[in-house]
Amino acid sequence: MKIGLRTIKTAVSATLSMIIAGSLGLLYPASAGIISVLSVTNTKKTSLLTGLYRLLSLALATGIAYVCFTLFGFNPVAFGIFLLLFIPSAVYFKLSDGIVVSSVLVTQYLVEKNLSWAFIGNEFLLMTIGVGFALLMNVYMPDAEKRLKEDQEVIEVMFRKILNNMAAYLNQHGKERNLFEKCDDLKAFIRTGEAWAKTHAENHLLSSNDYYLNYFTMRRMQSNSLKDMLRILEKITVEPEQVESIQQLLEYTADTFAETNDGQAILDRIAQVYEVYRKKELPKTREEFENRAQIFQLLQVFHSFIQIKAEFSRHQNEKAL
Structure with missing residues (x-):
C-alpha cells in the first residue's frame, strides 16, 4: 500500500x-475537517479557486435558506424547496462545486433551527478553516520542471527518429507503416507532458508560467502534421533522384531538431526545395503529374510543420521583450 503526498496533506489538513x-x-x-478533505486538490490554483467558490456558494445557500426557513419553517419540506432553488442558482452562477458542501452546512441551520448571525458566522468559519488549511497544505508542491525538461528531450529524440525514418523510407512503398504507430506513441507521450505542464502552470499563483504548456501544445500540433506527412509519403512512388532534395531536407531537420531551433533556417531550405521542383521538367504522364502533386503537397504540410515551431518561437520572443 502506497500513501501519496496528497493523502498525507488531506489527513493533516483535516486533523x-x-x-x-x-x-x-x-x-x-x-465539518471543517470534511470540508478540508474535499478541498485538497492537485494544484495551488484549483485549491484557491475551490475555496473561493465554496465561500461564495455558502453565501448564496445561506441567503436562499434564510428565505425558505423563514417562510416555511425549519422542516424537510423547506429544505426540499431550498434545494429546488439553490441547485439551479449555483449552476447558473458557476458555483456548482460548492453545492454538496453548502447543502450539508445548511442542514445544520435546519437541525439547530437557528439562522442567527452568530450561527451563520459559525458556518462561515467552518468553511474558512476547512478551505484555508487545504490551501495551506498545497503551499508546498513538488517542482515538476525537471520532469518536464526530461520529457522535452524524449519528445525531441522521438521526432528526430521519425523524421530520419521518413527520409529513409521515402519512395520505398509499404515500409513505413510502423511509423504511424511511432507517431501515435509520440502523441500519447506529448499528451502526458501536457498534463504535467498544466499542473506546473497552475502551481504558480503569482506569476505566469505557461511556457511548458505552450511547448507541449506546439509539439502536439506538429505531431498531427507529421502524421499527415506520412499519409502523403505512402503515395509517392518516383525515381530516387526525384525525392533526393526532400530526403536531405528531412535529414537536416532531424539533425537540427531542438527546442532552441526557431525553424527559420529550415523554412529557407524549404523555399529552396520548392524552387528546385519548379525548375524541373514538367511531368509528361498522368502518373508523373500525380506524383509531382503529392511531392508538392508533402512540402506544403512540411512547411506548416515547421511554421508551427517558428510561430511558437516568435511568440516566446515577444513575451520576453
Missing part, C-alpha cells in the same frame, strides 16, 4: 481543521 474549529468553540467542528 488541523478539526482541532482549530474545536479550540474556537465552533459547533460541528468535524
Whole structure:
C-alpha cells in the first residue's frame, strides 16, 4: 500500500481543521475537517479557486435558506424547496462545486433551527478553516520542471527518429507503416507532458508560467502534421533522384531538431526545395503529374510543420521583450 503526498496533506489538513474549529468553540467542528478533505486538490490554483467558490456558494445557500426557513419553517419540506432553488442558482452562477458542501452546512441551520448571525458566522468559519488549511497544505508542491525538461528531450529524440525514418523510407512503398504507430506513441507521450505542464502552470499563483504548456501544445500540433506527412509519403512512388532534395531536407531537420531551433533556417531550405521542383521538367504522364502533386503537397504540410515551431518561437520572443 502506497500513501501519496496528497493523502498525507488531506489527513493533516483535516486533523488541523478539526482541532482549530474545536479550540474556537465552533459547533460541528468535524465539518471543517470534511470540508478540508474535499478541498485538497492537485494544484495551488484549483485549491484557491475551490475555496473561493465554496465561500461564495455558502453565501448564496445561506441567503436562499434564510428565505425558505423563514417562510416555511425549519422542516424537510423547506429544505426540499431550498434545494429546488439553490441547485439551479449555483449552476447558473458557476458555483456548482460548492453545492454538496453548502447543502450539508445548511442542514445544520435546519437541525439547530437557528439562522442567527452568530450561527451563520459559525458556518462561515467552518468553511474558512476547512478551505484555508487545504490551501495551506498545497503551499508546498513538488517542482515538476525537471520532469518536464526530461520529457522535452524524449519528445525531441522521438521526432528526430521519425523524421530520419521518413527520409529513409521515402519512395520505398509499404515500409513505413510502423511509423504511424511511432507517431501515435509520440502523441500519447506529448499528451502526458501536457498534463504535467498544466499542473506546473497552475502551481504558480503569482506569476505566469505557461511556457511548458505552450511547448507541449506546439509539439502536439506538429505531431498531427507529421502524421499527415506520412499519409502523403505512402503515395509517392518516383525515381530516387526525384525525392533526393526532400530526403536531405528531412535529414537536416532531424539533425537540427531542438527546442532552441526557431525553424527559420529550415523554412529557407524549404523555399529552396520548392524552387528546385519548379525548375524541373514538367511531368509528361498522368502518373508523373500525380506524383509531382503529392511531392508538392508533402512540402506544403512540411512547411506548416515547421511554421508551427517558428510561430511558437516568435511568440516566446515577444513575451520576453
